[in-house]
Amino acid sequence: MQILCSKCSHGVSRGSLGRCPACGGILQPHYPDTSLLKLKKIEPGPGLDRYRPVLPVSSAIPFLGEGDTPLIRSRRLGATLGLENLYFKNEGRNPSGSFKDRPGALAVALAKETGAQGVLTASSGN
Numbered sequence: 001m002q003i004l005c006s007k008c009s010h011g012v013s014r015g016s017l018g019r020c021p022a023c024g025g026i027l028q029p030h031y032p033d034t035s036l037l038k039l040k041k042i043e044p045g046p047g048l049d050r051y052r053p054v055l056p057v058s059s060a061i062p063f064l065g066e067g068d069t070p071l072i073r074s075r076r077l078g079a080t081l082g083l084e085n086l087y088f089k090n091e092g093r094n095p096s097g098s099f100k101d102r103p104g105a106l107a108v109a110l111a112k113e114t115g116a117q118g119v120l121t122a123s124s125g126n
Helices: 033-041 049-053 074-082 101-113
Strands: 004-005 029-030 071-073 087-089
Touching: none
Parallel strands: none
Antiparallel strands: 004 029, 071 087
């Protein structure tokens, strides 16, 4: 996995924060096709730390109970749409009741790894 600027494709080191130093563009992870093959090496267990080989962080990702939320089979909508195997991911089972717990845990790990003095996020709500 590489971190590349979405505007000029300038590469930066893993764990870099902020904007592209070359042009001010947004930094995004880029996965060469073969890097996702590392998912075959994912160990079972709770939390995001098991996905670290394909995430933009090297240090351990904190675990406060987020993730591992259940898939709930849709009986009525699935039948109405003719989809026998339609499922919904119940992210309301995360500690804060939101899917945002997962990226929050990753943001905290990245902030800690890069020596950030704090973490600030904005949210539109749930």
